[in-house]
Amino acid sequence: MIMDISGMGFTDELSSLQPGMSLGNLHIVSFIGKGAIGEVYLAQHEMLGKEFAVKVIPKGFSGEDGAEVFKQAARIQNKLDHPNILRIDDLGEEDMFYWLRMEHIEGEVTADKERIRTLEDLMRSNKGPLSEEEVNYYLYYLLLGLDHAHSVGVIHADLKPANVLIAEEGVKISELGVTDLIGHAWDDFHILRKDIRLEPTPFDPLPGFSRALPSLLSAFEYYSPEQRAGKRPDIASNLYSVGLMTYRMLTGRHSLSLDLPTKAVNGINPRWDAWIQQALAYDTEDRFQSASDMLHAIPGLDAGDEVEDSPTSEQVAS
Numbered sequence: 001m002i003m004d005i006s007g008m009g010f011t012d013e014l015s016s017l018q019p020g021m022s023l024g025n026l027h028i029v030s031f032i033g034k035g036a037i038g039e040v041y042l043a044q045h046e047m048l049g050k051e052f053a054v055k056v057i058p059k060g061f062s063g064e065d066g067a068e069v070f071k072q073a074a075r076i077q078n079k080l081d082h083p084n085i086l087r088i089d090d091l092g093e094e095d096m097f098y099w100l101r102m103e104h105i106e107g108e109v110t111a112d113k114e115r116i117r118t119l120e121d122l123m124r125s126n127k128g129p130l131s132e133e134e135v136n137y138y139l140y141y142l143l144l145g146l147d148h149a150h151s152v153g154v155i156h157a158d159l160k161p162a163n164v165l166i167a168e169e170g171v172k173i174s175e176l177g178v179t180d181l182i183g184h185a186w187d188d189f190h191i192l193r194k195d196i197r198l199e200p201t202p203f204d205p206l207p208g209f210s211r212a213l214p215s216l217l218s219a220f221e222y223y224s225p226e227q228r229a230g231k232r233p234d235i236a237s238n239l240y241s242v243g244l245m246t247y248r249m250l251t252g253r254h255s256l257s258l259d260l261p262t263k264a265v266n267g268i269n270p271r272w273d274a275w276i277q278q279a280l281a282y283d284t285e286d287r288f289q290s291a292s293d294m295l296h297a298i299p300g301l302d303a304g305d306e307v308e309d310s311p312t313s314e315q316v317a318s
Contacts, residue, residue, distance in 0.1 A: 016056065017041055023099060024092065026054060038097075042104060053104040056097045057178075070098055076177035079152040084145030086165060086174040105165045105172060119171065119245065120161035129252035129265050136301050139246055141170025146242070147291035149176055150235050157233055159241040160222040161248070225282055236284035239294055243279025243287075256280070271299035 016039055021028045026043040029051070033040050038057040045052065070093065077088045090101035107117035116122050119138060123130070130138075142164055149156065156163075158175055165172045220228070224240035227233050247256055250272060251264040261272040275297055281287045288294040295301075 022046075023054065023094075026052065026101065028054075043101075051104045053102045055100045055102065057099070058097050059093075073178045076154055079154060080149060080176055082145055082148040084141045084167075084170055084172055085149060085176055086172040088178070100178060102174070103172075105167055107166050116166055118162050118166065119164040119249075122166060123161060123248060123252075126252070130249045132250075132268055132300060135246065135249045136298055138164070138171055138249070139242070139298060140295060140301065141167075142173065142242065142245075143291045143295040145171070145173045146238055147295070149173070150238070150291055155233050155235065156238050156241075159233075159238050161245055164245075226284065234284070235290065236287050239288050239291065240280060242291075242294065243276060246279065247276055250276075269299040275299055 017023070017028045017031075019028055019030055023043065025046040027046060029042040029044050031039070032042055032053065038055050041054045041056070043052050043054045044050070070091070074091045077091070081087075086105070087103045088100050089103070092099050092101075105117060107115055107121070109115055110125060114121075114125055116125055146156070154177055156173065156176055159173075163173065163175045165174055222241045222244050224233065224237040227237055244256060247261065248254060250261045250268065251257075251259075253264060257264070261268055261276055262270050278286065278288060278297075279294065288297065
C-alpha cells in the first residue's frame with residue numbers, strides 16, 4: 001500500500017521521506033543524500049516508469065516571501081535549457097516543504113564500489129591532483145553551462161564541487177536558480193553560531209529535523225571575497241569559485257595556499273599560474289570577465305578547440 005505524504009512534516013532525522021511514500025505521481029524509491037538546505041531522493045513516475053531525483057526543501061528556510069521566491073525559481077528554470085545544467089522539469093509544494101523534480105544522474109562507480117556523483121566525490125576519492133586532461137575536461141563543460149546561465153541573467157548563489165554533477169558527457173550544474181528558497185538562513189546562521197564544529201544550526205524548521213553546521217559551512221569555502229563580505233554574487237563571483245575549484249583539482253589541496261600550481265605540482269603547464277592568478281584576483285575587475293573568456297584561456301585548450309572524449313572509467317576510478 002502506498003502512503004500519501006501530502007501535508008506531512010519531516011519526522012525522521014536520518015531521512016524525512018521513506019521508500020513507498022508517494023509525492024503526487026512520484027513514488028519514493030530510496031534516499032540519495034542530504035545537503036545544506038534539503039534532502040534528495042530517487043523517485044519513480046507512477047505512469048511513465050521513469051526515474052527522477054526529487055529534492056525537498058523545508059519551508060522554514062525560505063522566510064515570509066517564500067511563495068513568491070518559489071514562483072520566481074520556477075520561472076528561472078524555463079531559461080536554463082542547456083546540456084550542462086541539471087534540468088528541473090517540475091516543482092511543487094506541500095504544507096511543510098517545497099519539492100523539485102530533476103533528472104537523475106547516476107554518476108560513476110569506482111573499482112572500490114564507491115559511487116561518484118559529483119566533482120566533490122571525485123576529488124575526495126582521488127586523494128590527490130587530477131590529471132590536466134581531466135581538469136580541462138570537467139572545467140570545459142562547467143564553463144559552458146555557466147556561460148549559458150550568465151547569458152540569461154542567472155547567477156549561481158552556491159557554486160561548489162558538490163553542485164557539479166558528473167554526467168555522461170561532461171558535467172551538469174545543479175542548484176541554479178533555487179538557492180534563494182533558503183531566504184536569510186545563509187546570512188543568519190553563521191552569525192548565531194558559537195562552535196562551528198559542534199553546534200547545530202539554530203534553524204530547526206520542522207519537528208525532528210536538525211542540521212549540523214558543517215554541511216552548511218561547506219558552501220562558504222568556495223565563496224568569493226565579496227560574498228564573504230555579505231554582497232550578492234555576480235558573474236565575477238561565480239568565476240572566482242570556479243578558480244578555487246580548479247586550484248583544488250590541479251593541486252589536490254583542499255584549501256587554497258600561497259603556492260602557485262607549478263610550485264604545488266611538478267610538470268604541469270606553466271600557463272596555469274597566470275590563469276589561477278587571474279581567476280582568483282581579489283578585485284573583480286582584475287578577474288576573467290566572462291565564463292567564455294575563462295574557457296578560452298584554459299592552458300592546453302586553444303580557442304575554438306573542443307575537449308577530447310570523457311575520461312575513461314579507469315581514470316574516474318583512480
